[in-house]
Amino acid sequence: MDQTLEKLIKLQEIDQRLLEIKNYMGDLPKKVQIQENDLTTLNSEIQLKKEQITALDKNIRSCELNIEDMNTKMKKYKEQIYLVKSNKEYESLNHEIDHIKTLISESESQLLDHTVKKEDLEEYIKINLQNVDSINKSLSTNKLELQSALEKTQNEQKELELNRDSLFKNIEPSKLNNYERIRQGRDVGMISIIGQACGDCYSQLPPQIVIEIKKNSEIISCPSCSVMLFWDGAEE
Numbered sequence: 001m002d003q004t005l006e007k008l009i010k011l012q013e014i015d016q017r018l019l020e021i022k023n024y025m026g027d028l029p030k031k032v033q034i035q036e037n038d039l040t041t042l043n044s045e046i047q048l049k050k051e052q053i054t055a056l057d058k059n060i061r062s063c064e065l066n067i068e069d070m071n072t073k074m075k076k077y078k079e080q081i082y083l084v085k086s087n088k089e090y091e092s093l094n095h096e097i098d099h100i101k102t103l104i105s106e107s108e109s110q111l112l113d114h115t116v117k118k119e120d121l122e123e124y125i126k127i128n129l130q131n132v133d134s135i136n137k138s139l140s141t142n143k144l145e146l147q148s149a150l151e152k153t154q155n156e157q158k159e160l161e162l163n164r165d166s167l168f169k170n171i172e173p174s175k176l177n178n179y180e181r182i183r184q185g186r187d188v189g190m191i192s193i194i195g196q197a198c199g200d201c202y203s204q205l206p207p208q209i210v211i212e213i214k215k216n217s218e219i220i221s222c223p224s225c226s227v228m229l230f231w232d233g234a235e236e
Contacts, residue, residue: 001216007171008179008219009230012190014164019187021153021160028146035139042132049121056118063111070104175219182226192232201225 077097084090168176183189191199196210203224205213213220214231221228 002218004172004175005216005219005230007167008175008190008228011164011167011171011179012183012188014160014167015183015189018157018160018164021157024153025146025149028142028149032139032142032146035135035142039132039135039139042128042135046125046128046132049125053118053121053125056114056121059114060111060118063107063114066107067104067111070100070107074100074104179228182228186225186227188227190228190230192234193229194234198222198225198227198229200227205229 074097077093077100081090081093081097084093171179179189181189186200188200193199193205193210193213194202196207197204201222201224203222205222209220209223212218213229216230219228
């Protein structure tokens, strides 16, 4: 058998087993990563909302103090209005009282606006803290399942990857690049023929090509799917 062909066959066997290991773990690695990213995003958003609430609390207190101060002034002016001795003084006090009423109304509107925003933020935090709790529980379960799957395959996977690296160094670059290009698109770069057909796309092959493939003396690609072909010795 051609040496390059033999090495590529071994490489495909390793890649096939690595793919089986990946499939065994399923989408757990991706799921764990997504959940960890979601937690980071949620916690960051919750922290931001808490900071916004802190700022709103300051605004709310400021409005309350303004209202308290204006009400004190209002009381003072209302007491003074009974002591005025001229219409001019009376009108001046009334003007100040109307102005203070306007300021109080504005502060009350701001207070209401800040309070509503704070309540909305608190509700957001409440809901998303529940989401964080739910994701944490699911993430914990998924991590345990992933760890279990990794423990079952970790040693084998390491050995396979070492063998794969070793093979890489001893395969002609052009053949290796071609194999990798095909494998990236189809999960298989090389496969045995089945009878008279390609073992990947199952297209029927010309008899002469089948004869050449069975010699295992050179690399021949499927005319239909481009996968590299060899013969594993199995007859139909």
